[in-house]
Amino acid sequence: MSSGKREEAQPLATTSPPGSENLLYLTDDQLRRGIEAMFFAYRGFTADPDRILERHGYGRAHHRAVHFINRQPGTTVNNLLDILGVTKQSLNRVLRTLIEDGLVESRVGTRDRRERHLYLTEAGRALENELSEAQRRRMRAAYRAAGPEAVAGFRKVLEHMMDPELRRQFHSIREGR
Template sequence: MTDPAIKPSAGQGAENLLFLTDEQIRGGIEAFFFAYRAFTSDPDAILEGLDYGRAHHRALHFIARKPGLTVSDLLDILGVTKQSLNRVLRTLLKDGLVESRIGQRDRRERQLFLSVPGTELEQQLSKAQRARVRAAYRAAGPQAVAGFRQVLEAMMDEAGARRFREMRSGEAAE
């Protein structure tokens, strides 16, 4: 499923992809847009029926990935305002999807955990996304997956890259 707009012509090597035209870059941006739209479509349909949005989904995702995550850490990961996150967390707490517990190291901190219904909803939301990513990775092959990962990491700002590495390193320890 190679885009002919970025495929090197005969006699050209892959190194020439480092010098894409603006039109080829626009094609890549459009590919991101349509991929993201497809990636979020299944969870969006579920969330719409529950009166939740993507911000709720992101919060559920990261709390599921790191049980005990503090509100401060979640703010840092999501890069949103306190007011915005408070609105989302208040709803998730009120609806019994997230639990807030006093911090074990610092009693002023609030650690976040998914409840059983929260875990079930998060799994339902991510199931279709995992299937979509798994199918795309299989179709593209290991070399393309590694390259795609490099592109994504290169696009991250330093704070996002740092948080991403932290999340990945914690995964290896588990």
């Protein structure tokens, strides 16, 4: 298999465009490099929080919950389920430990008393900040090193990589309430 140079080994190849325009950045090899870059970068992206979480006895699922509760204080369980894209059983396990440990407070809704509104406690905010701080530090370094135009491009590509539904949710997250 290894023999030759080109990509001939691919039987179902979709290699070069037939119209053969000058879109070098769309070759299969460039796309593969992008895929690998995404893989390695995501590892870096989660490395710092992972270390912190381990010290506290939590996992990534806890991080995600804490992050989005901080982002939308008072959010309901159902809303969080939509954002995180997991089952309620899975989320519940995580939320239960966070509530037991006093990082998250669950208040029964006033308008609709079936709903539980979630808030970070002081301790919860402290953990969130520790995690976020570490992640922002890395992000800031990457942004700074790459420069503003690169950041704009980065954000643009990421947005187009999302599923349309997730993209809506991404845009529906705002400051404050």
